[in-house]
Amino acid sequence: xxxxxxxxxxxxxxxxxxxxxxxxxxxxxxxxxxxxxxxxxxxxxxxxxxxxxxxxxxxxxxxxxxxxxxxxxxxxxxxxxxxxxxxxxxxxxxxxxxxxxxxxxxxxxxxxxxxxxxxxxxxxxxxxxxxxxxxxxxxxxxxxxxxxxxxxxxxxxxxxxxxxxxxxxxxxxxxxxxxxxxxxxxxxxxxxxxxxxxxxxxxxxxxxxxxxxxxxxxxxxxxxxxxxxxxxxxxxxxxxxxxxxxxxxxxxxxxxxxxxxxxxxxxxxxxxxxxxxxxxxxxxxxxx
Amino acid sequence: xxxxxxxxxxxxxxxxxxxxxxxxxxxxxxxxxxxxxxxxxxxxxxxxxxxxxxxxxxxxxxxxxxxxxxxxxxxxxxxxxxxxxxxxxxxxxxxxxxxxxxxxxxxxxxxxxxxxxxxxxxxxxxxxxxxxxxxxxxxxxxxxxxxxxxxxxxxxxxxxxxxxxxxxxxxxxxxxxxxxxxxxxxxxxxxxxxxxxxxxxxxxxxxxxxxxxxxxxxxxxxxxxxxxxxxxxxxxxxxxxxxxxxxxxxxxxxxxxxxxxxxxxxxxxxxxxxxxxxxxxxxxxxxxxxxxxxxxxxxxxxxxxxxxxxxxxxxxxxxxxxxxxxxxxxxxxxxxxxxxxxxxxxxxxxxxxxxxxxxxxxxxxxxxxxxxxxxxxxxxxxxxxxxxxxxxxxxxxxxxxxxxxxxx
Numbered sequence: 147x148x149x150x151x152x153x154x155x156x157x158x159x160x161x162x163x164x165x166x167x168x169x170x171x172x173x174x175x176x177x178x179x180x181x182x183x184x185x186x187x188x189x190x191x192x193x194x195x196x197x198x199x200x201x202x203x204x205x206x207x208x209x210x211x212x213x214x215x216x217x218x219x220x221x222x223x224x225x226x227x228x229x230x231x232x233x234x235x236x237x238x239x240x241x242x243x244x245x246x247x248x249x250x251x252x253x254x255x256x257x258x259x260x261x262x263x264x265x266x267x268x269x270x271x272x273x274x275x276x277x278x279x280x281x282x283x284x285x286x287x288x289x290x291x292x293x294x295x296x297x298x299x300x301x302x303x304x305x306x307x308x309x310x311x312x313x314x315x316x317x318x319x320x321x322x323x324x325x326x327x328x329x330x331x332x333x334x335x336x337x338x339x340x341x342x343x344x345x346x347x348x349x350x351x352x353x354x355x356x357x358x359x360x361x362x363x364x365x366x367x368x369x370x371x372x373x374x375x376x377x378x379x380x381x382x383x384x385x386x387x388x389x390x391x392x393x394x395x396x397x398x399x400x401x402x403x404x405x406x407x408x409x410x411x412x413x414x415x416x417x418x419x420x421x422x423x424x425x426x427x428x429x430x431x432x433x434x
Numbered sequence: 435x436x437x438x439x440x441x442x443x444x445x446x447x448x449x450x451x452x453x454x455x456x457x458x459x460x461x462x463x464x465x466x467x468x469x470x471x472x473x474x475x476x477x478x479x480x481x482x483x484x485x486x487x488x489x490x491x492x493x494x495x496x497x498x499x500x501x502x503x504x505x506x507x508x509x510x511x512x513x514x515x516x517x518x519x520x521x522x523x524x525x526x527x528x529x530x531x532x533x534x535x536x537x538x539x540x541x542x543x544x545x546x547x548x549x550x551x552x553x554x555x556x557x558x559x560x561x562x563x564x565x566x567x568x569x570x571x572x573x574x575x576x577x578x579x580x581x582x583x584x585x586x587x588x589x590x591x592x593x594x595x596x597x598x599x600x601x602x603x604x605x606x607x608x609x610x611x612x613x614x615x616x617x618x619x620x621x622x623x624x625x626x627x628x629x630x631x632x633x634x635x636x637x638x639x640x641x642x643x644x645x646x647x648x649x650x651x652x653x654x655x656x657x658x659x660x661x662x663x664x665x666x667x668x669x670x671x672x673x674x675x676x677x678x679x680x681x682x683x684x685x686x687x688x689x690x691x692x693x694x695x696x697x698x699x700x701x702x703x704x705x706x707x708x709x710x711x712x713x714x715x716x717x718x719x720x721x722x723x724x725x726x727x728x729x730x731x732x733x734x735x736x737x738x739x740x741x742x743x744x745x746x747x748x749x750x751x752x753x754x755x756x757x758x759x760x761x762x763x764x765x766x767x768x769x770x771x772x773x774x775x776x777x778x779x780x781x782x783x784x785x786x787x788x789x790x791x792x793x794x795x796x797x798x799x800x801x802x803x804x805x806x807x808x809x810x811x812x813x814x815x816x817x818x819x820x821x822x823x824x825x826x827x828x829x830x831x832x833x834x835x836x837x838x839x840x841x842x
Binding site for chain 2: 381
């Protein structure tokens with residue numbers, strides 16, 4: 147039986163390949179095709195549309211708003227990765243302690259992650275409101291969290307960190323439970339303090355997991371759409387806009403389908419590069 | 435003989451077939467989430483009044499309807515009937531995505547183009563063809579808190595009639611200690627922000643094809659000054675229209691720009707004496723103006739059942755149904771309908787009068803491309819990134835090439 151190329155083998159191989167072709171390769175190829183064409187509502191149903199080469203890309207790259215939004219996206223992702231990893235790790239370590247109600251509290255934290263992003267966005271818009279928001283009430287000064295173009299990106303980032311952190315925390319928690327206890331006992335006997343134990347045992351053992359989590363956060367936040375849509379709609383003056391929302395606005399509000407597709411292509415290649423990195427880390431983790 | 439027999443059988447069979455057949459489904463997408471909206475009563479009585487068609491409604495959130503319709507057109511499976519916000523209709527009609535209703539309207543006994551207000555009717559026209567029929571109309575007026583007027587020594591029976599009075603009253607009504615702003619409006623980076631600024635542009639004597647004029651700059655400067663002086667919150671940059679109304683209902687804003695669709699909410703939630711007034715005019719110009727909004731009925735080009743769809747459009751155009759629209763603050767788009775004993779009589783009188791001076795956005799196939807630069811200019815001026823005239827000159831540069839190709 148072993149080594150015989152039964153036809154069944156090809157069937158099982160064909161299923162995932164067809165799946166990937168239909169649901170991953172086709173949309174990506176279709177998006178790239180659209181980004182090279184002049185697509186209007188009138189010709190959107192057919193594939194044969196006027197070919198415009200790289201005109202859409204030229205227009206997108208020449209648009210100062212696009213450059214602003216691209217930079218916003220990169221800042222948004224970087225800040226999310228750093229904050230979600232840092233806070234997620236701290237909270238995961240906290241919940242790795244034994245105290246009454248630890249499982250319940252950890253589960254409760256995850257509840258935030260289960261809410262729809264639009265609801266979370268509406269909630270944070272309320273919290274950040276200048277006159278009647280809780281946050282300004284707490285700090286006692288009327289800060290325009292969402293209306294000030296120099297603050298709006300930071301504000302949506304804070305909301306997104308709150309929203310995404312529990313997921314990172316659960317992944318890091320899982321990795322923490324996988325670390326054997328023996329090295330800790332040995333280190334304690336050798337006189338290592340808590341900081342040293344963290345620095346020389348926990349962190350190296352978590353390293354592959356943290357890398358994988360960082361990749362996942364990048365992929366998730368590159369796709370962030372609903373939360374910002376609900377909080378600011380990308381405004382004021384695109385100061386809190388990110389690539390997926392920008393692409394949506396060109397496609398569905400301006401009817402510029404080719405431009406929307408071209409913006410989508412940029413977002414795709416960034417996510418794709420990070421996804422490759424993620425697969426690479428997973429493989430290395432498996433080898434180790 | 436045989437042929438005649440077959441023909442006779444076929445005729446009888448067809449007649450029986452239609453008599454006993456299930457009503458043909460007509461899929462309808464609409465955005466009206468209040469169950470008191472005329473569409474619910476209309477669907478019910480339409481389905482009960484005849485057995486040929488059955489309306490299958492689907493409620494789509496207003497801000498997703500256009501995206502859903504584009505997806506439906508792209509995949510080739512469109513609904514039979516859709517309610518579209520009137521400024522976007524031209525984008526669909528100019529691209530040939532809608533069914534031409536000209537012949538059906540000319541044969542219709544219910545729908546007579548000349549009884550409709552010019553603005554709403556124009557929104558459905560493209561190159562002399564009729565591609566949409568107005569369902570309802572709306573416009574903006576000034577909503578004010580009469581209790582606050584009294585508390586500040588202003589006469590609630592005498593709301594601001596000019597820009598000067600608006601500025602003066604708003605400044606008096608502002609009360610930072612109580613978190614109260616004098617005036618509120620939406621300046622979102624979206625269609626809503628443009629919709630709320632356009633009345634000021636028209637009142638100043640400006641127009642969309644001359645945004646680089648001093649009149650246009652004056653109208654934007656008015657809004658800038660409201661925010662700069664603290665009479666309006668900087669949060670207007672990020673407030674949708676319903677959020678502006680929220681601040682009014684919460685007693686945080688004394689006067690707001692307000693559409694009649696907010697009346698059901700105001701009745702249920704505003705626990706104070708609120709009233710409506712015509713939008714003020716600019717001193718010396720005396721041009722009464724507002725923005726025109728509303729929804730049109732459209733039939734997508736590849737609809738399966740256009741006859742059923744049009745039958746329903748005709749049904750919904752009956753005066754008693756159109757009048758019922760006012761129960762949720764939807765104005766009749768027709769000049770020949772005056773509602774007797776309307777709900778909210780004071781508001782009805784104001785909106786009915788304001789509608790006479792409401793101007794349509796477009797129709798223009800690239801309305802979104804005109805609207806976006808205006809929204810940007812509004813936000814640039816209010817954030818102080820640029821002066822009102824610089825911001826508008828920039829917008830004019832983006833808009834004029836579009837208008838040179840297809841004028842408004």
